[in-house]
Amino acid sequence: MPVNPSIARAALSVDSIGFAYGNGHRVFDDFSLHARPGEFVAVLGPSGCGKTTLLNLLAGFQTAHSGQVLINGQAVRPELPELGYVFQAPQLFPWLSALDNVRFGLRMAGRGSDAEQQHRARAYLRMVGLEHAASRLVHQLSGGMQQRVSLARTLALQPTVLLMDEPFAALDAISRNHMNEETLRIWAELGQTVLFITHDIDEAVFLADRVVVLNIAPGGIHSELTIDLPRPRSNLITRRLAQFLDYRNELMERISTVMAQSLSLEPA
Template sequence: MNTKISFQQTSCAFPVNGATFVAVDRVSLDIADREVVTVVGPSGCGKSTLLNMAAGLVNPTGGDVYVDGTPVREPGPERGVIFQQYALFPWLTVRANVEFGLTLQRGVGRAERRRRAQHFIDLVGLTDFADALPKTLSGGMRQRCAIARAYAVNPSILLMDEPFGALDALTRVQMQDQLLRAWSAEQRTIMFITHDVDEAVYLANRVVVMAARPGRIKEIIPVELPYPRSEAHRLSPEFAKIRNRVWHAVYHQTPEEEPAT
């Protein structure tokens, strides 16, 4: 497959109290077109900074980030970003929230906006709530609306920063299944940040384990489980084996370990 996102010796440092804090240190990683890559690691290891550089929200201080071979310098419509906070417009209905990004695109008429919005509202299972306001929705439903809104503007990449982190355990599992169903239908490239090892394994083609500060790649672990995935996969010996490997890589590391090459 073609490379969709490429980090090439990418670093990012910030000034903190008169010193330099290195959040990401010389990370090299290629993410293929239509691949789902999850990134997991200790708190403060640079996961979100890595995603923000891919989104164009933060500029690297060393190396570079490429999307489709072009250096990332700013946000772009080919990259949809979904954060832990739902960031919906509270005064707009589900349908109007999903349509919002389309109103900013030239050449997309009202009928086409409605058609595309309805497609993604149906895709994430909010058909019966299209005319509801966000305040009437559960947390999981609000996040589904945010995902539908990101999909509607037709990005080839979804960058997701702990989007299910605030949800209860059952809703979180349901959202994981919903995301995989949407991915199976639409086949976007997904970079997904999480603290949850089970979530990282369940969603991914590959799990990228970040090392403790400064943020580096400690290990990249393939997840050779077939799609579509289900509860049976979560309970399988194969899943347990991969989960244990990821868990050990995340929680049994020392600061002096060298980055993966």
């Protein structure tokens, strides 16, 4: 299929896809979403609108029935080395140390010698601020620390496109804000294209260059909002800016419109 040049330049391109589950539940109908290289896009929507399904399609875990999903111009498949994902559950091996959990990802991908894997795993643990905890087992790490190990394991594979599905949703608000700041620090250093899925409005505004609001499935995109807040962003400064609160209020209104529409669609 010929590809439109602006789409071919996108790092991540979902192009007119259709998708339904086996039980006939339609989630996407002619749905499109693009992200340019290095862009941080947050996808915001209420529970059940299709966020995880979208991420699974982007990761190649599910296949669209029509349309195409391209990562850096290539048809998506889970083993593309450009692709990294971080899920809500850290999914670590409890019998391995933090360092060995990060090394495991490298070993599975067959990247480098043992010594190189060890070196790289340590470098990425350092990047997420956990070098001091390298030898700890999973139960000796807090929820936030476990999520950082999981992030380090993904980052160590050096993906250029990072798919994140509510990675901090299980954390308390203080840890989540901290992880949001850390995510931006790492992103500024590594420059990946990020698709970050969340149902948390503040998180979306704090992180993203652009927030995409989804309708209830199969309603597609409700609207988009460009977040023109200065970078680098910090919890202490950014979250208190009048502009931050304006974006947040605007998105709250949009989400309540989406919710009202979904309620009006429910059978009486």
